[in-house]
Amino acid sequence: MQFPESWLRAFCNPPLNTQALADLLTMSGMEVEELRPAAPPFSGIVVAEILEAEQHPNADKLRVCKVNAGSAFNNGEPLQIVCGAPNARAGIKVPLATVGAELPPGEDGKPFLIKVGKLRGVESFGMLCSARELKLSEDHGGLLELAADAAVGQDIRAHLNLDDTLFTLKLTPNLGHGLSVLGVAREVSALTGVPLALPAIAPVPPSHQDKLPVRIEAADLCGRFSGRIIRGVNTQAQTPAWMVERLARCGQRSVSPLVDISNYVMFELGRPSHIFDLDKIAKELVVRWGKPGETLKLLNGNTITVDEKVGVIADAEQLESLAGIMGGDHTAVSDSTQNIYVEAAFWWPEAVMGRGRRYNFSTDAGHRFERGVDPAGTVDHIERISQLILDICGGQAGPMDDQTTRLPEQKPVQLRVARAAKVIGMPISQADCVSVFTRLGLSFSEAPGVLTVTPPSWRFDIQIEEDLIEEIIRVLGYPKLPATPPLAPVVGKVLSESRRGVHALRRAVAARDYFETINFSFVEARWEQELAGNADPIRLLNPIAAPLSVMRSSLIGSLIQVLRHNLARKAPRVRVFEIGRVFLRDASVGQGDASIAGVAQPQHLGGLAWGAADQQQWSQRDRAVDFFDVKGDLEALFAPRQLRFVAAEHPALHPGRSARVELDGREIGVIGELHPKWRQAYELPQNGGAPVLFELDLDASLSQQLPQGQGVPRQQAVLRDIAVIVGEHVTHELLMQAIGGVGGTLVRSARLFDVFKPVQGSSDLQAGERSMAIRLELLDDEATLTDERIEQTVSQVLQALAERLGARLRA
Template identity: 50%
Template sequence: MKFSESWLRTFVNPDLSTDALAHLLTMAGLEVEEQDPVAPAFTQVVVAHVLEVVKHPDADRLNVCQVDTGNGPVQIVCGAPNVAAGLKVPCALPGAVLPGDFKIKVAKVRGVESSGMLCSARELGIAEDASGLLVLPADAPVGESIRRYLDLDDTLFTLKLTPNRADCLSLTGVAREVSALTGVAAVYPVVEPVAPACDARREVVLDAPEACPRYAGRVVRGINAKAPTPEWMQKRLERSGIRSISAVVDVTNYVMLELGQPLHAFDDAKLQGAIHARLPKAGEKLLLLNEQTIDIDADVLVIADDAKPLALAGIMGGEESGVTLETTDLFLESAFFTPFAIAGKARRYGFSSDASHRFERGVDFAGAVRALERATRLILDICGGQAGPVTEAVAALPQRQPVRLRTARVNKVLGVPFSAEAIASLLGRLGLPFVQEGGDFVVTPPSFRFDIEIEEDLIEEVVRVHGYDEIPAPPPVARAAMLPMPEGKRQIQRLRQILADAGYQEVVNFAFVEEGWEKDFGGNADPIRLANPIASQMGVMRSTLIGGLVATLANNLKRKQSRVRIFETGRSFHKDAAAQPVAGYRQPWKLAGLAAGDALPEQWGSAARKVDFFDVKGDLEALLQPFAARFEKAAHPALHPGRAARLLLDGKEIGVVGELHPEWVQKYDLPSPPVVFELDLEPLLAGRLPQYAELSRFPAVVRDLAVVVDKGMALQSLLDGLKAQRPPLVQDIQLFDVYTGKGVDEGKKSLAFRIVMQDTQKTLQDAEVDVALQQLVALLEHQFAAKLRV
């Protein structure tokens, strides 16, 4: 909503500066987004009267003018093509400073002295037109400051209104707010019914009353459509961002800005029969005023006569029925269209309009006839003519349900004591009719307030008018107690710290993802779809965090970051009929990470190599400490077959780790396969209390044991068997070598283990060590068909 301050002050003129008024509106919820001067700063420019014009003796395109600036004639050389004797124009006197720091002084132009400069609108910075001098009305007072005469010290306000405040999409609405906020009485336009001077009329039929419950119109005959729009109206329209078109159209736009009611004028000679507010017939088309021909959708309300559609109701008129400069009779429309009937329809056709912007937010349904009378009077005053009687059809208008406001509730929500008298005063200033019942107020929202439906809406009105900045902000006081931190549980911040120490950086991605990511990385053909996605490529909820990490990797690679370590914690989303607390949707927390590029930063101490599965496996083992997870071969749609494993903790699967599948490496244009992992977060937050174990004072005995097993034998199962049935003396078993080749049969592999044995009570003897080793060899031979390598 854009308007000039001077126009607003004709309605209500509080004793506030421009900046203070802007601050007042902003603090009341009507944010002043822009506050611009009508014209840039300049000085010493006055209204001048051109007395005489003669050709310059030494220049064909210059004229020597005698100009009255209020202090007697002066000579000025001017090159404007439209300069002529008798004109009133702006004149910059010597010493004036024009926009762009252009200084005026007495000078000679081709040998002729010039004491000033006659100005165009562009030179004053008030318009882009540079075709000639700015011609002023003949009654402009000579010598008066042009800033004062043209009201160039005015300020343009642009309000950034929230969708619920449609009542402020007019000067009347904004003035009503300023009056309520300041207590200064507002003066609104006096609108008196125009007495019919002829019998011309058209019937109005509501064929879709649920979408258009009120429609009023009247015929105006014998107008002069070529009559010029008054200067004062043109100025107010232009400063509100609306271009002057013709007197009739300008009047409809002016009343819309003034009262908030969109209007439309039809050429009455182009209409046939009654006016209908109806839904379209199959196959109907309409050429709009913006020269766009549209196929009218079945749910779009139209205004039509007995033969054809005339306009998209509440959105835009049709070209074929619009008024022109040749129009002599017109049919003036003023209606109320329900917001649901208009909302989104204009955007569907790829445009918007001032009318649709207002109707889809809610227009005062009681003000249609008032706006019609106001527009009629202005048209008659400007264009002449005779008005017929008002024809109106009314169906079921919106019901304004009373809302109860409790004084105790106001005080509890706002934390500031308000008396019943104070609340009554504030409601009265807002123009909200109410009935007081003890400490309660039963408020009936007026027809122009579509945003008041519940008690909290009224509480907001009370604090708005009272002033948000008048609400004290005492420091919070709370009886806070330090909560115990259980040792058996880890904080998520600890997990973040471990990964950060390992060189990973945390990222935050959207939970809305591309549907293709779900198919590629999660094998999810039926993801949770969003009813209203914020972007077309973000239409489903993620069931895995891997897609976002791969996209982040690709983004970093494009910016020449070849070594990437990233992780993310967040929810994933899955369909689950038994899920709670959101019925039908399970939302587990996940921890996912990705490593790509070199295993180590570039350095001289180690040869460069790419990160691999075992690098990330080591990071995960550090993350899981003090727990030890099992890694088993697994298949996952995002991971490379044969280079992926699932993690098991206490026999329960908690996630996967592995190289990205070659197909996705190629599809997403990655130079090498990154290693990714995704884990359930909840098991990672479990801790383990430390337990006492006696440390031996006696030396440990270390023996190496090499066995030959089938090449397909899984190491993890072999280690599990050894550790489960190991002799009491054996403290640790670690694999330190895997060998295939010369000396080992085809289809076999050699595994070498380091066995650590120790006793807490004595030094071990060789005989005891040999017995323990023989027990391990026997276990390997009988349970895993292993043979001792010699």
């Protein structure tokens, strides 16, 4: 919200300087984001009148002007000024930079000093200025023409009120009542106690009895609709300079008198309105919800398709306006418009909220209506606009047509004075509360220790007791709060040692040579279908970009995109990970403060490795990272807990080179090489090895096993090596499970150290068999092992391998 200080002070003028006023608003909750002057610094520029403008004798595009700058210059005699502006002519009043004047600083930051000059042999005693040269606007089409009644010789800063300051407020969504100069002035009046000067709005007497039929078919869309016909307006009229100036200082350019008047009253009173070309309306206006398939061409040139969730204003033939957001092109006023219909309505915030963003644009009207606009002021608003139209464009106003269906219920809110004092943290009396509510214009009733407040129609943010408590302290002033130390003990939350923090996990993954990456949670639909096998992802209603249209259910697509980004920048080696949320359809999830019905939002840990397994070094040859490198990284992250890797298929991964990851018998994720077809589809290099990816459930990744103390063995371990012949289907995992299942043995560890399969046939190995050599570590903490116990334990291991895997001892 931007506005000039002078306009604010026209409503409420407290005895505060600009900075103090800005600080007061900021401390009351209306943060002043920026203060900047309405015009850059310059001096020595006055109002002057061109008396004569003759052709320059030596230049076709220059004129020699005689200029009256007032009695203070050249003893009242006309000054000779050479000017090249196309609109330099006798009889107009323009800014004159006299000799010695300083124009606004240029790009070098230094002011431009005016001196006596000579142009094509003719002396010039000053310079006539355009708006661009004074840096008041970008208009450089000619001299800045001033009002005909401007006093000659007056300083231009005083004439144009350039010593003004522009306020830019950064308002939170609950402060919709502050989106107008009157709304801010009402706050300043309450904060300072200075009376508020409300604009005088008198009913416009009707000159005819014509009314446009209006029907409200959707009470949940429009609570009140007011309007009137005005005939015989002159749309060729000129918008007054004072209105153009105020609009410009609110960041709004002048368009046409009718549009300017509508915008002006919106900034003044806070209510958007719309002006229709009456002759283009077919019979009537109907306020209703849209119908699927209906189209509307808007004022911004876009053609949109509406549905039953979008409010519209239609006539008997077609749609004419997007309710509360933007008018339609068909009934827009133009230079040929003669008869108009002026409308002001109360649109329910819920009916406007998000509709503009749905079509990828936002408007000042939608911004205000979705926060709540005073439903009680529609008639006064129409009267204010009508009077301005009659004053500027002429015409004959008809009678007011005001229809009400359902307005917001102003529910009383109780304030307990004792609770207010407790929450605020300093003594508050009932008289203090009464004073605050009176200054805010809130109606209330009193009882001992309790005040019952009925919110006014323009306050949509007062609903509970805490809202009233906030009003009390911000009007009394936050600086009055005492510096009170906290009374409650500050106790740190101790996490269980069986669960490490997310930051500890990040550091552990980074220690394995991975770099963290952060990506959007919304991704391309193609990624979900191809890499996650998700044919029905959760779609966004208003994506920030057309490709990023769905919520991800896997981190794999994001990681592959990071790989592509790095490869495009010639990265020779990529190892990245991400900890982020995924979004899954789950009917068991209910609606809550941190959840959305039907959507599960677990966090995952994902990683990708591509390129060389290690940094380049002289002592070993380069080798591409493979499945087992990443498998080892995961085992190191979870150590001493044992992960189990079971062959499985995944839409994104290479069959036969992918596995599901299990922990304590529960599946927690997947690991594997990227499928060759996706390497080709996503234009990844075929050399350098395949990217290896993993994705794990974060909760399972955070759990850890607590260390348990154990004494140093008093006995010496014994090592025994055995070689068994097994079928090729026997994996390392099956071998270790069979050995670990031997009960009552002294086996402390088993490690596979050799696998042998001859190229040609062997006397002791048959086709489809191989030899696997295992080193057993045997230990008894209490007694020295004897040969008998050692041989007995080895025999038990061989027997278990034979029974479970069909293994036999190799000769």
